[in-house]
Amino acid sequence: MELKLEHVSYIYNPGTTYESKALDDVCLTIGAGEFIGMIGHTGSGKSTLVQHLNGLLLPSEGKLLADGADITAQEYPLRELRCRVGLVFQYPEYQLFESDVLKDVSFGPKNQKLPEDEVLRRARDAMRSVGLDESYEKRSPFELSGGQKRRAAIAGILAMNPEVLVLDEPTAGMDPEGRGEILRLLKKLHDERHITIVLVSHSMEDVADYADRIVVMDEGKIVWDGEPSEVFVHVRELEEIGLAAPQVSYVMAALCERGWNVDRSVTTIESAADEIAAELKRRRAAGSGAAQVE
């Protein structure tokens, strides 16, 4: 499905002394099958924005269209939207509450009033896709490791068969190994099940490696929106809004600033190495002697 924000603004506590504008004239279209990384400093509006995607928050101004239909219209089936767009909150492990993992993962489809056997089939299927085998079904969610809890929480959302999966900082506070597991899982869901992924993160490395498109937020506005290579060339501007680009972007930017003829838009270490090797070769051939790294 396609989700489209048209000039969306969102104000918390309007008309009170606590009034705060968290989104300011945001326009964004999320197409079916995309893998979008959303980044921004704390307080830039990421969580507020993603809660609009399933109608949990409704715009103070502007519109949100789901497959062209205005979700604020009286007759719009918001319940259905919440199943089609699955939202995994930050620290989802705090939302695990049932006595065993299978019950927890079944909660969503059960609420959808599906037949018992379908609920069970969906829950088991979701557990399997996040790498929790049958031996976890009867275990208490509270006994699981940090990474397993996150995966159980993701399974609970997957069990509702969403077309769009939105995850608010799903790797926050995890070690690199656990982070890698979650990110590879999202990639698999995207590639194999064609689920649209919106991944909120403040780790540039996470989004650079997995997302096809990066949306950068600052002070409630979208400041960049494009392919990782288009966005990360702006390393200096990203720093100004409190973000860091992937390490490799810094190296390439520094080389360009010193007059090296390398493509600064590469985002992976492999392609950076190729670029640098090619430039070294050119410099040697030119016999300039400038090939030494200063």
Ligand code: ADP
């Ligand atoms: P991010 O997820 O990028 O950290 P948020 O969407 O949480 O950003 O916050 C955007 C702005 O909205 C911040 O200024 C924040 O203080 C404010 N805000 C967020 N949640 C609330 C709330 N429940 N009540 C009032 N203000 C809020």
Ligand code: MG
């Ligand atoms: Mg947030």
